[in-house]
Each structure stands twice: as C-alpha cells, then as structure tokens.
Amino acid sequence: MDLDHFATARPYAPEPRFLWPGGKRCAVMLCFDVDGETTALSDDLALEVRLTTMSQCAYGPRVGVPRLLGLLEHLAVPATFFIPSWIVERHPRMTAAVREAGHEIGAHGHLHEKLATLSPEEEAAVLDRSIDILTRHLGHAPAGYRAPWFEINPGTADLLVSRGFVYNASMMSDDVPFIHPNGLVEIPGQWMLEDWEQFAFNADPAWGAVPEDCDKVFRLWWREFEAMRLFGCCFVLTLHPWLSGRPSRVQLLERLLSGILATGDAWIATGSEIARWVTENPAARREIDFDALPA
Ligand SMILES: [Zn+2]
DSSP states (O other): OOGGGGOOSSOOOOOOSBOOGGGOSEEEEEEEEOOTTHHHHTTOGGGGGOHHHHHHHHHIIIIIHHHHHHHHHHHTOOOEEEEOHHHHHHOHHHHHHHHHTTOEEEEOOSSOOOGGGSOHHHHHHHHHHHHHHHHHHHSSOOOEEOOGGGOOOTTHHHHHHHTTOOEEOOOOSOSSOEEOTTSOEEOOOOGGGBSHHHHOEETTTTEEOSOOOHHHHHHHHHHHHHHHHHTTOEEEEEEOHHHHTSHHHHHHHHHHHHHHHHHSOEEEOOHHHHHHHHHHOGGGBOOOOGGGSOO
C-alpha cells in the first residue's frame, strides 16, 4: 500500500525548531559507536573466552570500520566515532585510520561501563582513564562524549565540563541541541535512529531479536529524516560497526546518505561542528512557547 495516498491537502509545517548554517533546513550527525569487544565484556568479563561471541563483536573494528570509512570517503561525508578507550588500545591502527580520515573521535567509556553501576568517584576515574588514552592516540583531548547505553548520571554533565568536554550526545529530551545550565552543549539522540534495535542478534547470551530487513529500516530512518528536515531538527543516527558494517547495511547507509545529500539542504556535521554552531549562535534555537499555543 502506498502510504502517500493519505498525504494531506494542507500539510502541517510548523516553524523550524532551529536555524542551521547556510540556510540549511536540518542538521545530520552520523555517529559510529565502535563498541567492538566491549559489547560483550561490559556485559560479563567471563565472555572473554566465548570466542565466537567475541569475534562477532570484533568484526566491527576489524572489518566494519574500514568498510564504513571507505563509504564515508566515497560520499565525502564527515562522521563522529565514539570509541571506548579499551578498543582504542586494542585496535590502534583502526583508531589511526579514523583519525587520519579526518573524522571526529569522542569518548565512550573505557570498557563501555554502564554509568548507573558506578559511584561518582568510579565514574570520574573511568572518564579520566579514557581521556588519557584518547589524548595519547589523537594528539588532543576529546571534545565530545556519548555515554555507554546513552545513560548518564545526575553528576555526569558537571563532570564532563570539569574535564573540558564541549558537548554530550547522550540525552533524549529534545530533537535539536540545547545548552545545559553549566554550559555543556547537548546533542540529543533517540532509540528509533539506532541500529541495535534493528540488527542486533546473538544466540547465547541472548541479545537483540530477529535481524530486520534493510528495506524496512531504510523506510523507518528515511521517514524520520524527511520529517525532521521539515521540522528543522537534528537527525542523530547512531550505528555500531559490528552491526552496520555488514555488507547489506553499508548499502543501506549509502542509500540513506545519498538521499540526504540529494536534498541539498541538510547540514552533515561532526559533533564538534554542531556544538560550535550552537554556542556561537544562541538565537538559533527556537524555544517552545507554551503561551503561544492555542488555548
Ligand atoms: Zn556503546
């Protein structure tokens, strides 16, 4: 059935939520969370000897990332890679390839620790360890942070500012960036624009569900992109190379990015570029005015 059959004669097109550079209608932040082996190890360290489970995770940094880097170069699209520092040390050539291709690398824990399981002191120690390792491999400190499982603690935003981070990309309370009271830029995401829910599967331990058809996932993500473009939002897509580095999913991403590029009015940017635009253009964000809503 063609869903466009139900298109309305007078489409709802409110004012854009945000003003983007160069008159673009929306922003696109392409994120690769290179969790690799830490996907399993942060679940249970005993999985270290489960070689097939570990190898499925290692497919991301070993095969997925190089293939995805090739696609990004082919399309001349910048991306942001959030990499646990354990993975940075385990796969130094992969990390160097991402850096040398000009993409941004942000912090994502050391062993992909769930922040909710850590005390404030433990959370600070993990963050400091990850900053040290990333700084050694990048030549500079990371500017951006994505919490493992997207989940932050009450003290995380202040901790990030105290360590010099410019932005966080972990919350879900909006579909355009905002600035925390302490000055930290937030670039929110959402579970619909994540590949785990679509593609993750492992038999034992049981992860995910039945891997989805790429055509269905393309429609899900393309529909959300089209609507976010109409509403002036920031389309934050989060992909894991051990899932989205598989061949048909790389082609799904190629199709999606080609469609986005063809619109000509989407600003595809790294997290740092988006954060800079947000801090330098405070009037770009249109606050929601409840008083202006119909009574
Ligand atoms: Zn992750």
